[in-house]
Amino acid sequence: MRGKDQVLNTLSQALQDAPGDEADLVYVGGRSGTTRFAHSGIHQNTVETSDAIFARVCLGKRIGVVSATSFTREDLATALASAAELARVTPETPHWPGLAGPATYGPANAHDAATAACGPTQRAATLFRVFETGARAGVEIDGAFTTTETEVAVANTRGVRAWHPLTTASIQIIPTLPDSSGYASASSTRLADLAADALAEKAIEKCLRGKNPVEVKPGKWTIVLEPQAVADLFTWLGFTAFTANALREGHSFLCGRMGERSMGEQVTVYDDGLDPAGIPLPFDFEGVPKKRVTLMEKGVGRAVCHDRLTAGRDGVESTAHATPPGRGSEGAAPLNLFVAGGDSSIGEMIASTEKGLLITRWHYLNGLIQPREAVFTGMTRDGTFLIENGELGRGIKNMRFTESIVGAFSRIQAVSRERKLAGATWSPFGSYVTPALKIEGFTFSDATDH
Amino acid sequence: MKDLTRLAIDTLRKKGASYGDARFVDREDEHVVVKSKEVDQLVRSRSRGVGVRAIVDGSWGFSATSTLTPAEIERVAAEAVEVARSSATAQKERVRLAEEPPHRDTYHTPVGKDPFTVPIEQKIDLLTKCCEILDKDPRVKVSEASFAAWRTNKVFASTEGAEIEQTITCTGGGYTATAVGANDTQRRSYPNSFRGNYATAGYEYFEGLNLLDHAERVRTEAVELLDAPECPSGEWDLIILGPQLALQIHESCGHPVELDRVFGTELSLAGGSFLQPELLGNFMYGSKHVNITGDSVRPGGLGTFGYDDEGVKATSTPIIQEGRFVGYLMSRETAVKLGKRSNAAMRADGWNRTPLIRMINVSLEAGSWKLADLIKDTKRGLLIDMNKSWSIDDKRVNFQFGCEYAREIVDGKVGQLYKNPLYSGMTPQFWGSCDAVCDASEWKLWGTPNCGKGVPGQTMYVGHGAAPARFRNVKVGRSK
Numbered sequence: 001m002r003g004k005d006q007v008l009n010t011l012s013q014a015l016q017d018a019p020g021d022e023a024d025l026v027y028v029g030g031r032s033g034t035t036r037f038a039h040s041g042i043h044q045n046t047v048e049t050s051d052a053i054f055a056r057v058c059l060g061k062r063i064g065v066v067s068a069t070s071f072t073r074e075d076l077a078t079a080l081a082s083a084a085e086l087a088r089v090t091p092e093t094p095h096w097p098g099l100a101g102p103a104t105y106g107p108a109n110a111h112d113a114a115t116a117a118c119g120p121t122q123r124a125a126t127l128f129r130v131f132e133t134g135a136r137a138g139v140e141i142d143g144a145f146t147t148t149e150t151e152v153a154v155a156n157t158r159g160v161r162a163w164h165p166l167t168t169a170s171i172q173i174i175p176t177l178p179d180s181s182g183y184a185s186a187s188s189t190r191l192a193d194l195a196a197d198a199l200a201e202k203a204i205e206k207c208l209r210g211k212n213p214v215e216v217k218p219g220k221w222t223i224v225l226e227p228q229a230v231a232d233l234f235t236w237l238g239f240t241a242f243t244a245n246a247l248r249e250g251h252s253f254l255c256g257r258m259g260e261r262s263m264g265e266q267v268t269v270y271d272d273g274l275d276p277a278g279i280p281l282p283f284d285f286e287g288v289p290k291k292r293v294t295l296m297e298k299g300v301g302r303a304v305c306h307d308r309l310t311a312g313r314d315g316v317e318s319t320a321h322a323t324p325p326g327r328g329s330e331g332a333a334p335l336n337l338f339v340a341g342g343d344s345s346i347g348e349m350i351a352s353t354e355k356g357l358l359i360t361r362w363h364y365l366n367g368l369i370q371p372r373e374a375v376f377t378g379m380t381r382d383g384t385f386l387i388e389n390g391e392l393g394r395g396i397k398n399m400r401f402t403e404s405i406v407g408a409f410s411r412i413q414a415v416s417r418e419r420k421l422a423g424a425t426w427s428p429f430g431s432y433v434t435p436a437l438k439i440e441g442f443t444f445s446d447a448t449d450h
Numbered sequence: 451m452k453d454l455t456r457l458a459i460d461t462l463r464k465k466g467a468s469y470g471d472a473r474f475v476d477r478e479d480e481h482v483v484v485k486s487k488e489v490d491q492l493v494r495s496r497s498r499g500v501g502v503r504a505i506v507d508g509s510w511g512f513s514a515t516s517t518l519t520p521a522e523i524e525r526v527a528a529e530a531v532e533v534a535r536s537s538a539t540a541q542k543e544r545v546r547l548a549e550e551p552p553h554r555d556t557y558h559t560p561v562g563k564d565p566f567t568v569p570i571e572q573k574i575d576l577l578t579k580c581c582e583i584l585d586k587d588p589r590v591k592v593s594e595a596s597f598a599a600w601r602t603n604k605v606f607a608s609t610e611g612a613e614i615e616q617t618i619t620c621t622g623g624g625y626t627a628t629a630v631g632a633n634d635t636q637r638r639s640y641p642n643s644f645r646g647n648y649a650t651a652g653y654e655y656f657e658g659l660n661l662l663d664h665a666e667r668v669r670t671e672a673v674e675l676l677d678a679p680e681c682p683s684g685e686w687d688l689i690i691l692g693p694q695l696a697l698q699i700h701e702s703c704g705h706p707v708e709l710d711r712v713f714g715t716e717l718s719l720a721g722g723s724f725l726q727p728e729l730l731g732n733f734m735y736g737s738k739h740v741n742i743t744g745d746s747v748r749p750g751g752l753g754t755f756g757y758d759d760e761g762v763k764a765t766s767t768p769i770i771q772e773g774r775f776v777g778y779l780m781s782r783e784t785a786v787k788l789g790k791r792s793n794a795a796m797r798a799d800g801w802n803r804t805p806l807i808r809m810i811n812v813s814l815e816a817g818s819w820k821l822a823d824l825i826k827d828t829k830r831g832l833l834i835d836m837n838k839s840w841s842i843d844d845k846r847v848n849f850q851f852g853c854e855y856a857r858e859i860v861d862g863k864v865g866q867l868y869k870n871p872l873y874s875g876m877t878p879q880f881w882g883s884c885d886a887v888c889d890a891s892e893w894k895l896w897g898t899p900n901c902g903k904g905v906p907g908q909t910m911y912v913g914h915g916a917a918p919a920r921f922r923n924v925k926v927g928r929s930k
Contacts, residue, residue, distance in 0.1 A: 032906065034905055034906050035537075036715070036718060036905055037540070037718075038542075038713075038714045038715040038717060038718075039542050039714060040542060041540060041541050041542020041543065042509065042536075042537040042540045042541065042542075043510065043537075043542070043715050044510060044512070044715070044804060045509075045510060045511050045512065045533045045534070045536065045537040046512040046513070046514070046533070046803075046804050046906070047512070047513045047514070047529060047533055048513075048514045048515075048802045048906075049513075049514070049515045049516070049517070049526070050499065050514070050515065050516045050802055051516050051517070052497075052516075063489075063492065064492055065491075065492065065493045065494075066493070066494050066495065066496075067493065067494075067495035067496070067497075068495070068496050068497070069496070069497045069498055069499060069516040070498070070516065070517075070518075082494060086492055086494060086570065089569070089570045089571050089574075090489050090492050090570065090574065091488070091489055091574065093488060093489060093490075094488065119536075120511070120532070120533045120536035120537070121536040121539075123536075124536045124537065124539045124540045125539070127540050128539065128540045131540060142714060142715075142717040142718055143717075143718045144718040144719075144905040146905070146906070172718050174717050174718060176714070176717065181717075248592075249591055249592045249628055249630070249635075250591050250592075250628065250630030250635040251628075251635055255630075255635075256632075256633075325493075326481075326491060326493035326495070327491065363721065363843060363844045364720075364841045364842055364843070364844070365841070366839045366840055366841040366850075366852075367839075368838055368839040368852065369838070369839045369852045369870070369872065369928075370870060371635065372633065372634060372635055375928075377839070377841045377850050377928075378841060379841070379842075379843045379844065379848065381721075381843075381844050398843060398844075398848075400841075400843070400848055400850060400874070402850070402872075402928040425907070426907075443928075445850075445874070445928050446848055446850070446874055447848070448843045448845075448847050448848035448876070449847055449848075449876070450724075450843075450845055450847070
């Protein structure tokens with residue numbers, strides 16, 4: 001790591017001579033390593049050391065953005081000068097409110113020394129044990145294991161100085177047999193939280209239970225969604241429903257429904273960059289302090305995510321959801337999303353189900369079929385099981401659902417107390433903390449042959 | 451660039467790599483988005499760095515850096531060797547590479563007008579004019595017009611003696627009109643959905659899209675869709691137009707023939723493939739009308755280059771011949787397992803990513819029909835255009851696509867407009883139902899600029915040539 005002083009001093013010095021009326025610089029740098037494995041062997045092992053900077057210059061309400069991969073003072077100056085050149089030739093963005101002012105930030109402990117120190121050798125040693133566990137069970141193991149150490153910093157000519165170090169560790173374990181597979185995963189800011197050995201046992205049990213899968217008929221089913229499957233749905237909802245743009249442009253299911261109940265009262269959704277149960281980030285990429293933002297409260301839409309651009313356009317305050325400059329109005333989306341827990345458990349949900357399915361996770365979700373009703377499609381994958389007379393049974397061949405998630409979330413029968421953290425697949429800073437859900441009448445439209 | 455790659459190669463040799471390669475990549479991007487007549491994005495970016503691969507003790511290691519000093523390059527090359535050594539402690543099988551002569555060459559995308567020298571004001575002006583036309587109906591809530599160009603200068607060098615310098619330039623754009631009603635939102639796009647169409651070409655390609663000529667139609671159709679009835683469910687004969695057919699090819703053919711997916715090394719993200727090696731040469735993927743080629747040589751294709759990112763010369767490979775499955779997209783490591791040579795499908799999304807097998811240009815070859823005749827020949831069907839949603843299972847069998855627009859065909863005449871057409875199927879049955887493909891006059895190269903694969907994630911731009919084609923008895927609609 002470069003460290004707080006080096007990063008903020010370098011950014012401050014570059015901003016001293018920044019052209020234009022206002023300017024900001026965002027820095028994202030660090031190291032990441034990913035070890036991928038298939039058939040119980042490492043086949044891809046990568047390490048990256050990088051710096052990324054984003055320079056934005058405002059000439060009044062004319063904005064130009066340049067990004068680069070160098071952190072020298074000279075290159076920062078070049079980036080700012082280039083951004084100013086772009087700003088000179090662009091028309092005004094009339095509702096641009098200007099850059100954020102200085103602020104103080106809440107506590108967000110997200111850095112762990114042991115995680116930062118984890119390298120390819122340590123990841124390989126962990127995986128060797130996982131492969132041995134698989135071999136004893138007669139399965140091969142596939143997946144990926146990633147550890148990162150990152151620094152994020154934002155500084156601007158109005159005095160914002162924000163710096164945050166974080167580490168992440170994530171592992172996916174997918175045991176396979178010719179006609180079956182299982183899945184378990186974990187994400188955290190701390191390597192020690194992953195518990196890879198226990199995850200392997202859990203995933204292998206799913207794989208073995210799923211041998212000789214049977215076909216079941218598509219149609220309406222009662223389903224128990226494990227937390228990963230719920231996180232998969234909210235990954236899409238984060239973009240199709242809870243952004244300022246989705247609401248303004250007519251895509252969100254909240255259009256015309258904000259402030260009204262649109263789904264079951266068990267559904268409370270919020271974004272909180274300071275909650276230690278997620279992957280904490282105390283500020284957004286404009287230096288606006290993070291705070292808890294309630295998006296849905298007991299099934300009632302309350303808010304969407306804004307950055308300063310969309311907030312200025314819509315006449316509201318930023319909710320601190322800016323992404324690095326350059327994404328325009330596309331950027332503001334939930335990054336640290338939480339779904340409130342309930343008073344049940346997966347075991348209780350299964351025990352109370354006469355006939356249903358347990359879904360481990362989804363594959364290839366798509367939420368663009370009819371976003372106004374949140375009509376999604378996707379496939380089951382890596383562990384889908386019959387539930388009969390309160391007992392978990394054998395595996396089934398995968399099925400496709402096509403369902404309105406708004407409708408489905410109006411038919412929630414139970415929410416688990418326990419929630420699980422899943423890292424976002426689309427951002428190294430994103431996370432979803434979600435419970436398990438039991439839903440009745442969920443529509444499967446099709447089936448596949450495996 | 452070459453000094454740093456040569457230094458990396460020297461270090462790899464000194465540190466004991468049995469094979470190694472280094473890529474210096476310098477990529478520039480420009481993105482301009484005008485939304486409802488306001489500039490929404492105006493970004494120039496530059497990403498430069500070196501990525502080094504090494505094979506040691508039969509296993510791979512990769513390390514990459516954005517710091518371009520000799521000391522850092524030496525460190526990274528040495529690190530790649532160490533990473534490979536750690537891979538070897540949990541090795542399944544030793545890496546072998548198919549033979550490839552070490553090429554020493556250069557390649558540059560033929561470019562008429564450098565897209566980076568065309569004034570920004572000119573681009574903003576054109577995109578704003580598009581939005582002005584799209585916005586003329588108050589029911590169009592959002593118009594969005596975009597331009598993008600990216601240019602990659604790269605040097606590839608290997609311990610086998612290869613040294614290749616390339617400059618790949620891509621340009622394109624398009625627009626979307628989003629019409630919003632009381633309870634519905636519909637959109638129409640040109641020339642393709644999700645920000646347009648792209649080619650390996652200069653600014654002349656963007657000019658050739660003639661964006662202003664189509665904006666009135668796109669606006670009108672977006673608004674019409676608000677009042678159109680839902681597309682009826684049932685079994686229909688579909689004539690699928692180019693943009694949607696390109697994505698069908700992408701998802702149901704391009705991905706399952708990526709040989710790394712076949713061998714199970716992509717299970718941690720996007721899954722495997724039903725096209726296992728025992729089916730090669732023996733399996734009818736589609737009807738006799740279906741001929742699909744994978745190539746990296748077709749002028750203007752997003753998958754066109756001189757050499758792939760492990761130094762293999764661009765080529766053309768039949769994938770499906772008269773319906774029979776005959777070819778894969780391969781790397782040197784996967785090709786050797788089939789006793790073959792690589793066909794240049796290894797591509798990396800930048801300096802900081804290891805190459806993976808990616809699509810290049812995967813195209814349905816032209817048939818013999820004129821579109822007008824195909825429509826006349828169709829008794830009852832749907833003419834389907836422009837993708838809106840996409841999903842396929844983890845072995846690329848069960849798929850579902852939603853589109854922007856469908857028109858009913860009755861007794862050879864195009865009539866009723868429908869919204870939200872959604873069709874699904876199983877890949878071999880679907881392609882087996884293809885009974886007609888339009889000819890070369892209707893054939894066009896489409897570009898998918900944002901194909902995702904790999905962990906850590908990579909985005910790749912790939913090409914798909916297609917002419918409209920007809921498919922019989924396809925399931926349309928969703929169970930409710």
